[in-house]
Amino acid sequence: MNDKTSEKRSDIIAGRNPVNEAVRSGRPIESILIAKGELNGAYKVIVAKAKAKGIPIKETDRKKLDYMCSGAAHQGIVALASVKEYSTVDDIFALAEERGEKPFIIVLDEIEDPHNLGAIIRTAECAGAHGIIIPKRRAVGLSFTVGKSSAGAYEYVPVARVTNIPNTLDELKERGCWIYGADMDGSTYCEGNLTGASALVIGSEGNGLGRLVKEKCDVILSLPMCGRINSLNASVAAGVLMYEFTRQRLNIKAGQNGG
Numbered sequence: 001m002n003d004k005t006s007e008k009r010s011d012i013i014a015g016r017n018p019v020n021e022a023v024r025s026g027r028p029i030e031s032i033l034i035a036k037g038e039l040n041g042a043y044k045v046i047v048a049k050a051k052a053k054g055i056p057i058k059e060t061d062r063k064k065l066d067y068m069c070s071g072a073a074h075q076g077i078v079a080l081a082s083v084k085e086y087s088t089v090d091d092i093f094a095l096a097e098e099r100g101e102k103p104f105i106i107v108l109d110e111i112e113d114p115h116n117l118g119a120i121i122r123t124a125e126c127a128g129a130h131g132i133i134i135p136k137r138r139a140v141g142l143s144f145t146v147g148k149s150s151a152g153a154y155e156y157v158p159v160a161r162v163t164n165i166p167n168t169l170d171e172l173k174e175r176g177c178w179i180y181g182a183d184m185d186g187s188t189y190c191e192g193n194l195t196g197a198s199a200l201v202i203g204s205e206g207n208g209l210g211r212l213v214k215e216k217c218d219v220i221l222s223l224p225m226c227g228r229i230n231s232l233n234a235s236v237a238a239g240v241l242m243y244e245f246t247r248q249r250l251n252i253k254a255g256q257n258g259g
Contacts (some may be wrong), residue, residue: 007038011030011080011081011082011083011143011144011147012068012069012078012079012080012081012144013029013079013080013103014068014069014072014073014074014075014077014078014079015066015073015074015075015077016042016043016046016075016077017106018079019032019046019077019078019079020045020046020049022079022081022100023046023049023053023079024049027081027082027196028081028082028085028141029050029053029055029080029081029082029144029181030053030055030056030077030080030081030082030140030141030142030143031055031057031058031079031080031254032046032047032050032057032058032077032078032079032080033058033059033060033064033065033068033077033078033079033080033197034047034057034058034059034076034077035059035060035061035062035065035076035077036059036060036061036062038076038077038251039057039059041201043076043077049135052093054136054137056137056220062076064212065077065078077219080143082141082142082143083142083143083144083146083147083154084142084147084154084155084159086142086159086160086161087097087158087159087160088158088160089129089131089133089160089162089168089171089172091131091158091160092105092130092131092133092158092160093130093175095130095131095158096130100128101128101130101249102195102196102197102198102249103130103175103176103177103179103197103198103199104128104129104130104198104200104245104246104249105129105130105131105132105133105134105166105172105198105199105200106120106129106131106133106196106199106200106238106242107132107133107168107169107199107200107201107202108120108132108133108134108135108139108201108202108208109123109135109165109202109203109204109210109213110135110138110139110203110204110207110210111134111139111140111202111204111205111234112138112139112140112169112204112205113140113205113234114140114143114145114146115145115146115149115235115252116122116205116233116234116235117134117140117146117149117150117235118145118146118147118148118149118150118151118154119129119149119150119235119239120132120202120235120238120239121146121149121150121153121154121157121159121236122150122151123152123239123242123243124153124157124234124238124242125150125153125156125157125236127242127243127245127246128249129157129242130158131157131158131159131160131162132157132158132159132160133159133161133162133165133168133199134159134160134161134162135161135162135163135164135165136161136162136163137163139189139204141161142154142159146150147191150213157200162204165201165213166212166213166215166216169199169201169216169217169219170216171173172199173216173218175197176197177197177198177199178196178197178198178199178218178219179198179199179201179216179217179218179219180194180198180199180217180218180219180220180221180241181203181209181210181214181217181219181220182200182201182202182209182218182220182221182222182223182232182237182238183203183209183212183214183221183222183227184201184208184222184230185220186219186220186221186222187219187220187221187222188221188222188224188238189221189223189241189244190244191224192219192221194244194245194248194249195248195249195251195252198245199211200221200238200241200242200245201217202234202237202238202241203234204234205233205234221241223237223240223241
């Protein structure tokens with residue numbers, strides 16, 4: 001890998017020993033890619049260690065690995081590392097407390113497109129959200145593409161990764177948050193009071209909110225669809241809803257300050 005590529009793709013770890021050491025050290029890794037036909041021999045030990053830590057293993061074409069590594073030797077194995085350490089749910093609440101604000105949290109239910117996650121992180125930062133919660137499984141993590149799509153906003157927004165979203169929503173309720181889910185079948189988004197401690201849940205690009213997740217929501221919010229297409233891109237819908245929360249929260253603050 002040449003120097004230019006290394007600077008741009010610091011999330012790529014190539015080669016058997018580097019990948020093994022990255023897994024062993026506990027560095028946050030999004031996934032491990034192994035060339036087809038190589039899931040045996042020396043790789044079995046790495047795969048076993050990775051699976052024990054919940055790291056997804058994916059088989060892929062060797063040519064894809066060649067392209068990702070700009071032709072450098074990769075020995076048929078590449079790890080995609082996170083561009084940033086993950087935060088915790090406690091970190092998100094601590095940030096809200098530090099700002100003297102009621103928590104405003106974005107929860108993402110299996111968002112798989114890195115461009116969507118990056119755009120949501122960017123909007124969340126601009127809208128003043130205190131953090132984002134994503135699942136460990138069946139969802140994109142803090143990859144290089146996500147970091148680039150967020151325009152650097154991931155540096156300022158805590159992103160926590162949890163094992164179970166429904167259980168996490170129960171935890172948020174216990175800590176005083178009202179849970180709002182985004183779905184086509186719900187109340188018009190601008191009619192309710194969104195000024196309290198809140199968690200906004202956005203569903204996956206293809207299936208929306210999962211059944212268990214939807215059942216955990218206190219309120220379902222919907223956006224009016226006036227055209228022939230009956231749904232919005234996940235990051236666009238998240239952006240519209242986030243700014244309604246922000247608008248109402250700013251109005252309350254302005255009223256408290258005599259504005």
